[in-house]
Amino acid sequence: MLIHQALDERAAEYGGHIALIDDNGPVTYSQLVSTADSYAAALVEAGVGPGCLVPVRITRSARMVTLLLAVLKTGAAYCPIDVKWPDERVRELLRLLRAPLFITDTPLAGAPCWTPPATPAPGPGPVLVDIGPDDPACVFFTSGSTGTPKGVVTPHRAVLRLFDSGPLAAFAPGRVLPQLAPVGWDACGLELWGMLSRGGTVVLPDEEHLLPDTLRELVERHGVNTLVLVASVVNLLVRLDPDCFGGIDLMFIGGERLAPEPVRTLLLSHPDTTVHNCYGPVESFAFATMHPIRPEDCDRPHGVPIGRPVPGTEVHLIDGELCVAGAGLAQGYLHDPERTAERFVTVDVQGVPTRVYRTGDRAERDAEGVLHFLGRADRQVKIRGYRVELGEVESHSADRAGVRDCVAVALPGRSGAYERLALAFTGEADPDRVRAELCERLPGHLVPDLVRRLDELPHNANGKVDHRAVTELLRVPAQERGRR
Structure with missing residues (x-):
């Protein structure tokens, strides 16, 4: 049909x-x-x-x-x-x-x-x-x-x-x-x-x-x-x-x-x-x-x-990752065989080769x-129902003149769910200009609600950007940061 x-x-x-x-x-x-x-x-x-x-x-x-x-x-x-x-x-x-x-x-x-x-x-x-x-x-x-x-x-x-x-x-x-x-x-x-x-x-x-x-x-x-x-x-x-x-x-x-x-x-x-x-x-x-x-x-x-x-759908847990199979699967990603091969894979399910989509979500069955x-295995987030790859926001932000290093994070609201998208960057660019330029290039759900310039991005002991520390910095209004 x-x-x-x-x-x-x-x-x-x-x-x-x-x-x-x-x-x-x-x-x-x-x-x-x-x-x-x-x-x-x-x-x-x-x-x-x-x-x-x-x-x-x-x-x-x-x-x-x-x-x-x-x-x-x-x-x-x-x-x-x-x-x-x-x-x-x-x-x-x-x-x-x-x-x-x-x-x-x-x-x-x-x-x-x-x-x-x-x-x-x-x-x-x-x-x-x-x-x-x-x-x-x-x-x-x-x-x-x-x-x-x-x-x-x-x-x-x-x-x-x-x-x-x-x-x-x-x-x-x-x-x-x-x-x-x-x-x-x-x-x-x-x-x-x-x-x-x-x-x-x-x-x-x-x-x-x-x-x-x-x-x-x-x-x-x-x-x-x-x-x-x-x-x-x-x-x-x-x-x-x-x-x-x-x-x-x-x-x-x-x-x-x-x-x-x-x-x-x-x-x-x-x-x-x-x-x-x-x-x-x-x-x-x-x-x-x-x-x-x-x-x-x-x-x-x-x-x-x-x-x-749901009908026509199978769910398999493979090493804790939720993988979906069945009639609901997409053909793949448009004109992108590499990404398709990475996420749509064939696995053995009780001796039967089965095509599944690796969601990147962690789950358990009682x-x-x-x-x-149970959560995500990567940096993908949902904000107000929109699926947001923080890497896409960072990629477009890094192209802005005067932006040296940047990191995007999701900020939770009162319910605990993510409600706002935020961007921190170093460099001499004006935050309002960075956001305005992103508005011209991206759909609204990928434009950070908050853009803030920092003297430096916090790093963890391994030398990588500490996303949790960035999130805490951005949750605090700029005028209050000096009081803490």
Whole structure:
């Protein structure tokens, strides 16, 4: 099964049901599929087809979803581009994609842009293409430790494996979900194709941040009853107003390690809401494991468990490292066979050669077979749900004029989860200028919230930069450092 085939089936079954809701009103399944067919015919005329990787930069809307579906209907794969990413970053991604055209309402000078008409001319019918479930459906770019973003090539089977059974099979007619994840995340694909392949409804709010009043309005106005959220957003909503989750009976929380106390408050305030803790790298689309959270899970020594594998997924612990296998695995990293060979390896599992993705996460499995997350084996961090390779931040910062040595660190907030990105450097550069230049090159989640110049970076006994000492220095406001 292919993603667009699943939507065609839903349109045949639930043609008059509401698929999407945005500020322009509702869109039925029949309207969504029909318009996507027309756009797909125009894209084929423009040279798009199987084997193409098509970047799409359209504001979150029903139009955006229709164009993503249209790309899939041509047999090509789409790459979502966030409208907030700076042009320099977008140009870098277009180069990496070797894109035949760039679907966008905001043309980029020198790029092969295609601005879709507001109303596409009716096509001759669905485009017929010869591709299979192992062919690419989407490419998601994530932070790369070498300074170059990594494109994760995800096939159709990796997406659809999640929704035939298990907790996400609850996505169905009557389920209403707001699409809240940044469009460049695999979680956005989960929200869209999970609901739409099962006959549910997706609401596309234009608000950038989810606050209690926004959530209440979504519930009251559109009947939202399902949420997929990152832990930092849950922490914020619980802190501001734990009652705002009224009307929500199914939640999936992922993206970063859960803080026990906000989760406990959520569960006790809404005992009839089913809440799942979800874990998974983009290299195994969206979620690899899940755990239905109970209040007593908040008292476990390693925090809330990450649970058991989701459908179509296997998890193996190899020397304490969590390795994922199964139908959810990506094809690998775009045009990067060396990095692909390093992270996607074949290992022996009970005598069977098995392809796995080495996550770099440490975990353990308890006597009941439940997985517990123990931390990272490298410097990759999650900040507000974004995956950040500190090495990428350092690589771009080191290129700035007047920066001699630099180190990036993640700063924890009140819940203990990482909430801010910080950069310390030596040299004569002005910190504000360094940050401004990084804003011109990097997406917002890779730009340090705090940039500070130091006379020297602290080192440990081995002569290496002491990251823990740097973190402690940066946690203290500059005006207070002299008082300690």
